[in-house]
Amino acid sequence: MVKTDPHDHHLYRIRLGELRELSIAAGYSVAGSTIQVSPKENVAYMLGRGKLEEVKQQAAENSVESVIFYNVLTSKQKYNLEKTLGLEVLDRYDLTLKIFEISSSDRLSKLQIRLARLLKEIPYRKLLASIRFKTGREHPGPRSLGEYAYHETVASLLKRRSMIQAEIEKRRLEKLSQLKRRREMGVPTVCITGYYNAGKTTLFNALTNLSKPVSPRPFTTLTSKYYLLPHRKLEVFLVDTIGFVLDLDPRLIASFSLTLDDIRLSDLVILTVDVSDPSDLLLLRIKTCLDILKSLSVEDRRILVVFNKCDLAAGSEEVKLKIDRAYPIIHNLPYCLVSARLRKGLDELMNQVASLLDNIAEPVLQRNIFN
Numbered sequence: 291m292v293k294t295d296p297h298d299h300h301l302y303r304i305r306l307g308e309l310r311e312l313s314i315a316a317g318y319s320v321a322g323s324t325i326q327v328s329p330k331e332n333v334a335y336m337l338g339r340g341k342l343e344e345v346k347q348q349a350a351e352n353s354v355e356s357v358i359f360y361n362v363l364t365s366k367q368k369y370n371l372e373k374t375l376g377l378e379v380l381d382r383y384d385l386t387l388k389i390f391e392i393s394s395s396d397r398l399s400k401l402q403i404r405l406a407r408l409l410k411e412i413p414y415r416k417l418l419a420s421i422r423f424k425t426g427r428e429h430p431g432p433r434s435l436g437e438y439a440y441h442e443t444v445a446s447l448l449k450r451r452s453m454i455q456a457e458i459e460k461r462r463l464e465k466l467s468q469l470k471r472r473r474e475m476g477v478p479t480v481c482i483t484g485y486y487n488a489g490k491t492t493l494f495n496a497l498t499n500l501s502k503p504v505s506p507r508p509f510t511t512l513t514s515k516y517y518l519l520p521h522r523k524l525e526v527f528l529v530d531t532i533g534f535v536l537d538l539d540p541r542l543i544a545s546f547s548l549t550l551d552d553i554r555l556s557d558l559v560i561l562t563v564d565v566s567d568p569s570d571l572l573l574l575r576i577k578t579c580l581d582i583l584k585s586l587s588v589e590d591r592r593i594l595v596v597f598n599k600c601d602l603a604a605g606s607e608e609v610k611l612k613i614d615r616a617y618p619i620i621h622n623l624p625y626c627l628v629s630a631r632l633r634k635g636l637d638e639l640m641n642q643v644a645s646l647l648d649n650i651a652e653p654v655l656q657r658n659i660f661n
């Protein structure tokens with residue numbers, strides 16, 4: 291990791307810890323980690339020369355096969371690092387996609403992953419092709435094979451991207467007509483969101499009596515699942531969705547826009563957080579989730595914070611202390627405490643959902659969401 295913020299004395303460690311967790315989830319075992327403190331990232335190599343040598347040596351001593359950066363690498367940095375280190379080089383964007391691939395089973399998530407890969411791969415492959423073109427043995431002239439091959443590679447990548455985008459767009463239109471039908475039924479939509487592993491699917495299963503896959507591996511859920519939930523007088527469509535992560539790359543948001551639409555177009559969002567996280571991590575994760583919800587235009591009045599995994603806390607005092615510390619971030623958002631695993635606090639949760647839906651003056655259902 292290259293740490294560029296001089297005011298960050300603590301959070302970078304949490305970020306590095308998350309990178310470690312994600313690396314393990316992607317199947318790596320972690321040999322070590324290193325941090326370079328620098329006012330800016332090196333344009334050519336991300337790391338400064340001295341640090342790069344140190345990493346190279348450390349990698350050789352530990353028989354390392356891959357180097358994973360927290361910072362997102364440009365094509366040029368990735369190319370230079372691979373060449374200098376002679377190892378696989380990834381950043382947190384590549385790593386996230388690797389984990390997504392493990393969980394991906396349906397066509398839509400596969401398409402979205404392929405699009406996310408292409409958005410990063412196109413500039414990289416362009417760079418590789420242009421290097422090959424410039425250093426080719428045949429002295430490429432304006433109409434040489436080298437130039438032809440370069441344009442071929444770029445054109446085929448761009449064509450693949452357009453085909454995937456067209457298929458995703460087709461699915462988006464199908465999804466909007468499904469949403470329209472749901473809207474005509476007059477049933478509100480309540481979406482379970484939150485950080486990966488917060489227990490969203492466990493909560494979804496507890497409320498619906500379904501048994502969707504649950505696991506401690508990040509990003510178990512990639513594609514949204516809707517379920518019509520009859521709850522006493524209240525009937526809602528409950529939706530389980532993809533988990534959030536720190537410093538989500540805008541290209542990932544763009545590729546997964548269809549999945550994120552489920553959150554954007556819900557009447558109410560249940561923001562699930564894992565209350566057993568250490569306090570600092572909990573605060574950073576809540577802030578990350580609220581920032582993402584804001585970027586999806588979800589207003590505060592449509593958010594209910596659910597502190598999950600209360601069974602793991604040492605006692606109600608510990609939970610109260612953590613919630614007090616979270617107060618500056620959650621302000622006056624309504625919240626409740628549950629244990630999805632033990633199915634505790636669910637009635638109170640659904641009562642709050644019902645009263646919040648009653649109070650939302652202009653539900654999404656009455657807005658024009660189809661333009």
Ligand SMILES: Nc1nc2c(ncn2[C@@H]2O[C@H](COP(=O)(O)OP(=O)(O)OP(=O)(O)O)[C@@H](O)[C@H]2O)c(=O)[nH]1
Pocket residue numbers: 485486487488489490491492493503504505506507508509510511512532533534598599600601602628629630631632
């Ligand atoms: N102790 C305890 N564990 C829980 C609770 N809720 C979920 N878990 C565990 O937390 C882990 C993650 O649960 P999931 O339901 O898969 O979490 P998720 O938010 O859907 O995760 P992603 O789909 O990966 O984003 C699993 O090991 C669950 O058994 C809870 O209330 N208490």
Ligand SMILES: [Mg+2]
Pocket residue numbers: 490491492503504510511531
């Ligand atoms: Mg899940």
